[in-house]
Amino acid sequence: MKRFTAFISALALSLIAAPEALAAEQPKVIRIGVATVGTGNRPVFGGAVTSLVNVKGLLEQEFRAEGIKVEWNFFKGAGPAVNEAIANKLLDFAWQGDLPAIIGKAGGLNTKLLLADGTRGTAYVAVPADSPARTLEELKGKKVALFKGTNGQLVAAKVLDQRGLSERDFKSINMDGATTQAAIATKDVDAAWFGYDVYPLVDRGIARIVYSTRGQPANLSRQTHFLVTGDFEQRYPHIVQRVVNTLVREAAWASDDRNREQVLQQWAKSGVPYTAFKQDYEGTPLKVRLSPLFDDFFTTHYKDAVALSKKYRLIRGEVDVDSWLEPKYQREAVRQLKLDGYWAEFDAKGGVKKPASLASYQAP
Template identity: 25%
Template sequence: MKKLLNAVVRRAALLALASTLALPALAQSGKDLRIGYQKGASLLVLQKAQGSIEKKLAPLGVGVKWVEFPAGPQLLEGLNVGSVDVGFTGEAPPIFAQAAGARFYYIGNEPAAPRAEAIVVPKDSAIRSVAELKGRKVALNKGSNVHYLLVKLLEKHGLKVSDITPVYLPPADARAAFESKAVDAWAIWDPYTAAAEKQIGARVLADATGVASNHQFYLAERGYADRNPQVIRALFADSVEKGEWLKAHPRQAAEQIAPLQGLPVDVVEVSLRRSEFGVKPLTPAVTAQQQRIADTFTELRLIPKPISVREAAWQEPQ
């Protein structure tokens, strides 16, 4: 009995210690908006460069902490485990995350930008059509927006994913494999596409025009959005303002974004001109498009169960 009592006391002490250690993290989460971003997310990178979100949130007593991720799937994992409060990513990562049980909301989206993602091949490649990818190695970031693009482009040309050899790599590793010709093609998004075109002469085999919308989505961890709707509204307002400024001043925006992306200004400007800006709340049409992607992944058994995208759409408190 004494041993049992001692064990209970020790367990209670450990739980109390764990709670105490967790307090700074909870306080930090309440004080700062932790934004998950990718270097390729040009609008967020511009906002980071200008400090505009910090200025917008200052009257609310909220600071900003920026957390960089290599791609969307990793960002969604960060959102799921609570290391970030909001994030920005393409179409496919939220679907994989929702199917895995992640708790987040879609809080907005940018307009469709089908020219901002593509499959590229080396400049001296003999491959001239998507149909010729049969039996070839194609690099892509698994679970990213180009995952859906690759599926649909192959389907359009009478192929299945099983007809190629997918090589799952994050952008930096995929670029290295592409340059060394360890892969035959690369499914990738801007600004990486523009960089490959400008720097090593990569040739666009096909972009998403007529195949995929390529929406970009703003996401928020559910608990954070429910507790802090005023922060979400302020972030949304700043994104609208800066999106309008970027559209009107692409060269100036590229000059500010380029140092943070580590790319030449002309590369960044090309990628900006192929993108679309003007964040809006999710509409039924965009939700339906996202649902079609989810249903495709279900049919291909890329996700373990069907999901309802509509259930993850944020309903702003009145």
């Protein structure tokens, strides 16, 4: 009888303590890394759903009731700097490009990709406006700026390879985005690789575009994603689901063409002008560029990126893309938000495999 009474007492205590134990499993802070910074180092960026979630404070709203702080960290050093922060256990989530994430994974970083966020980005090569160069071939032997270790490096390698060229044909100089813009303006370099940040220079008559991946095969585009560290995902899967739900909900809103102008205006808060985003995204549905899905195009691109990273000796270790992707959270978010069929699914070459069946998003 005494043993039975002791058992009941212990059970009662465990039930009383359970809510406290569950509460203890909530993180005090959610730390998010972003592989870029806004103009003048402002903590705002553009070109992604994550940037909209940041500028609107949506994750802060989601976790305010529990007192969970959301901490945003912006890295001028882009993807490589994000990798260093993950290695030092300073981040829980991150937005970055394909190549730096692949380099990190191959180097042993414990991460899981949660969703696509900013796919099919255009790459540009620009020269000073008065340069006589008109083609990539005319830049052979010239000083060309490239932010190495970023998704731009992988695109550059593929473009050059396609044209029978390589980085060795140029005097390649590693520069971050802000330094590159200044170097083009002062003519300290003969050319540079850019993303949408090329347009402010073009619009001011400082630079001229001599090459663009616009209209080229989809595999020559730049890809970015949102990931979680393995440790955080294992300890707080319920938090991961809520983060992904927030991102997918905002992706649905941003993908609706009725909201296009609002999206571009929000991105312009980064300091990159509205006109730059308008030109870069011209003729491209946001529903394509902002789809969070791991479709055949996304998966194949990352597998090819791993293979090419090994070919170009950017990595040594192996990366199993299939096990690296963790689609269960985005699938559950799509189910909860009733978004099945909202985004088209694309085949390995970027063509439509399964058309979208929902024309617009209705918030539940």
